[in-house]
Amino acid sequence: MWSFRRCLNTFTQESLKRWMHHCVRDTIFALSSGHGKCGVAVIRTSGPASQKALHLLTKWQSLPPPRQVKLASILCPRSGELLDRGLVVWFAGPNSFTGEDCCEYHVHGGPAVVSGVLQALGSLQMLRPAEPGEFTKRAFQNGKLELTEVEGLGDLIHAETEVQRRQALRQMSGELGQLYQRWSQQLIRALAHIEAFIDFSEDDNVEEGVLVAVDEVVEKLRKELEEHLEDNRRGERLRDGVQVVLAGATNAGKSSLLNVISQKPTAIVSSIPGTTRDVVEATLNIGGYPIILSDTAGLRDSEDPVEREGVRRAKARVGEADIVVAVIDVSNSLLSKETLLAYLKSLCFSLQGDGPRSIIVALNKVDLLSQESIVTIEKLCQECELPPVCLLSCHTGAGISNFLRILRDHLEAICGDPLQGGPSITQTRHRHHLTACLDALGRYNVHRQQDLVLSAEELRIAHRQLGAITGRVSAEEILDIIFSDFCIGK
Ligand SMILES: Nc1nc2c(ncn2[C@@H]2O[C@H](COP(=O)(O)OP(=O)(O)OP(=O)(O)O)[C@@H](O)[C@H]2O)c(=O)[nH]1
Numbered sequence: 283m284w285s286f287r288r289c290l291n292t293f294t295q296e297s298l299k300r301w302m303h304h305c306v307r308d309t310i311f312a313l314s315s316g317h318g319k320c321g322v323a324v325i326r327t328s329g330p331a332s333q334k335a336l337h338l339l340t341k342w343q344s345l346p347p348p349r350q351v352k353l354a355s356i357l358c359p360r361s362g363e364l365l366d367r368g369l370v371v372w373f374a375g376p377n378s379f380t381g382e383d384c385c386e387y388h389v390h391g392g393p394a395v396v397s398g399v400l401q402a403l404g405s406l407q408m409l410r411p412a413e414p415g416e417f418t419k420r421a422f423q424n425g426k427l428e429l430t431e432v433e434g435l436g437d438l439i440h441a442e443t444e445v446q447r448r449q450a451l452r453q454m455s456g457e458l459g460q461l462y463q464r465w466s467q468q469l470i471r472a473l474a475h476i477e478a479f480i481d482f483s484e485d486d487n488v489e490e491g492v493l494v495a496v497d498e499v500v501e502k503l504r505k506e507l508e509e510h511l512e513d514n515r516r517g518e519r520l521r522d523g524v525q526v527v528l529a530g531a532t533n534a535g536k537s538s539l540l541n542v543i544s545q546k547p548t549a550i551v552s553s554i555p556g557t558t559r560d561v562v563e564a565t566l567n568i569g570g571y572p573i574i575l576s577d578t579a580g581l582r583d584s585e586d587p588v589e590r591e592g593v594r595r596a597k598a599r600v601g602e603a604d605i606v607v608a609v610i611d612v613s614n615s616l617l618s619k620e621t622l623l624a625y626l627k628s629l630c631f632s633l634q635g636d637g638p639r640s641i642i643v644a645l646n647k648v649d650l651l652s653q654e655s656i657v658t659i660e661k662l663c664q665e666c667e668l669p670p671v672c673l674l675s676c677h678t679g680a681g682i683s684n685f686l687r688i689l690r691d692h693l694e695a696i697c698g699d700p701l702q703g704g705p706s707i708t709q710t711r712h713r714h715h716l717t718a719c720l721d722a723l724g725r726y727n728v729h730r731q732q733d734l735v736l737s738a739e740e741l742r743i744a745h746r747q748l749g750a751i752t753g754r755v756s757a758e759e760i761l762d763i764i765f766s767d768f769c770i771g772k
Pocket residue numbers: 531532533534535536537538539550551552553554555556557558559578579580581646647648649650674675676677678
C-alpha cells in the first residue's frame with residue numbers, strides 16, 4: 283500500500299490521466315476507405331464498445347460469426363431511421379487488425395450515407411472519432427505489428443509504382459523486422475553473458491570462454507551490419523524516388539525532354555537561351571520505378587544575377603542526383619565531330635563530380651541531321667569510352683523509347699528487384715539507428731580489453747539502437763536470458 287501511495291504521489295495529474303487513458307481504451311471509429319464519392323465505403327470501429335455499437339446500429343440481438351460478411355440494415359440508433367443496407371463484418375479481439383474487438387460497415391459510398399453512419403457512431407457516448415493512424419497505432423501497441431511493418435503498411439498505402447508496392451509488401455511481411463529482431467536477440471544474449479561474467483565469474487565459475495564467444499558473435503554481427511548498410515541506399519531511393527537531373531548548355535532541349543517524358547507541358551520551352559531559371563520537377567513512373575525528374579537552368583557564364591543563381595542551383599541539383607542526363611544539341615553547328623567528342627567527355631567528367639552517379643548522354647535534335655551524320659556520330663560514340671549515348675529528337679520522338687529503356691535499366695541497376703536478396707533498408711531512420719548500432723559495436727572492440735563494464739555498455743547501446751527500429755526494447759529480455767542460460771542461484 284505504501285509503495286502504491288508513493289507511486290501515486292510521483293504521478294502528475296497529466297501523467298495519471300495518460301495512464302488511465304492507456305488502461306481504459308476508448309472505442310474509435312473512422313472512414314477507412316478514401317474520401318469522395320465511391321461505390322463502397324468502409325467504416326471501422328475498434329475497441330471494447332464495438333459490440334454495443336453494432337447492436338445499436340443493427341438491432342441484432344447476438345453477434346454474427348466473426349470474419350463473415352453479413353447483410354444488415356444500418357439504422358440511426360436514436361430515430362431508428364434506415365441509413366443504408368450494407369455489409370457488416372465482425373472481428374472478435376484479439377483476432378483483428380488492431381487486436382481489439384473491431385467491426386467493419388461496408389456501406390454505399392455516397393457522402394450522405396457515409397456522413398449518416400459516421401454521425402450515428404459519433405452520437406454514441408462510448409465512441410469517438412479516431413485520430414490519424416490510430417488504428418495502426420493500436421495494432422502496434424497490441425503487438426500485432428512491429429514498427430517496420432507499420433512503416434511498410436504506410437509505404438504500401440502511398441506506393442505509386444509497382445516496384446514500390448513490391449518493396450512495401452515485403453517490408454509489411456515482417457522480414458526486415460525479423461532480421462533486426464534476430465540481431466537484437468544475439469545482442470541480448472551476448473550482453474547477458476558479459477553481465478553474468480562481470481557479476482558472477484568469481485563465485486560461480488563463469489569461464490573466460492564465454493567472453494571469447496561473445497567477441498565472435500559481435501564480430502559476425504558487425505560484418506552483417508556493414509554489408510546490410512552497403513546497399514547503395516537502394517531501398518530508400520525506391521521509396522522516395524530516384525533523383526534524375528537533366529543538365530547541359532542553354533537551348534540544348536532539356537525542358538523539351540522533360541515535357542516529352544512527362545507527356546505534358548511541365549516546363550516552358552523557347553528558343554531564347556536561358557529560359558529555364560529555376561529547377562522544375564516532375565514525379566514520374568518509369569517502368570515501375572519512381573523518379574523525380576528535374577529540369578535545370580542551362581549551364582553557361584552569365585552576368586545576370588538571376589541566371590547565375592539558376593546555374594548555381596542547377597549545379598547543386600546535379601551534385602545530389604542519382605542519374606544525370608547530359609543533354610546536348612547535336613545539331614549545334616559550332617560542334618564538329620571531333621569537338622563534339624571532346625565536349626562530351628569534358629561535360630561527362632564535370633557532371634560526374636565526386637559522386638558515383640550514373641550518366642546518360644542525350645544527343646538531341648537529330649531531326650536536324652542528315653542520316654549520314656547520324657551514322658558517323660553513332661560510330662564515333664561507340665569507339666570511345668563514354669556513358670550510354672542516345673540519339674533522339676524531342677520534336678519527332680525518334681530515339682525516345684530507346685532513351686527510356688536505357689533509363690529504366692539504370693533505375694533497375696540502382697534500385698534492384700526488392701524481392702531478390704535480403705530485405706532493404708527503406709528509411710533514413712533505419713540507417714541512422716543501424717549506423718549508431720555499428721558504431722557502438724566498434725567501440726565495444728575498443729573497450730573490450732581494458733574495461734568490460736564499458737564494453738557491456740556499448741552492447742546495451744547497440745541493442746537499444748536496434749530496438750528503436752522495431753519499437754521493442756525491454757530490460758526484462760536481458761534478465762530472462764541471464765536466468766535461463768546460467769540458472770543462477772540454483
Ligand atoms: N529541331 C529541334 N528543336 C528542338 C528539339 N528539342 C528542342 N528544340 C528546340 O530548342 C529550343 C530550346 O529548347 P528548350 O527545351 O527550351 O531548351 P533548354 O535546354 O531547356 O533551354 P534553356 O532553358 O535555355 O536551358 C526550342 O526552340 C525547342 O523547340 C528537337 O528535338 N529538335
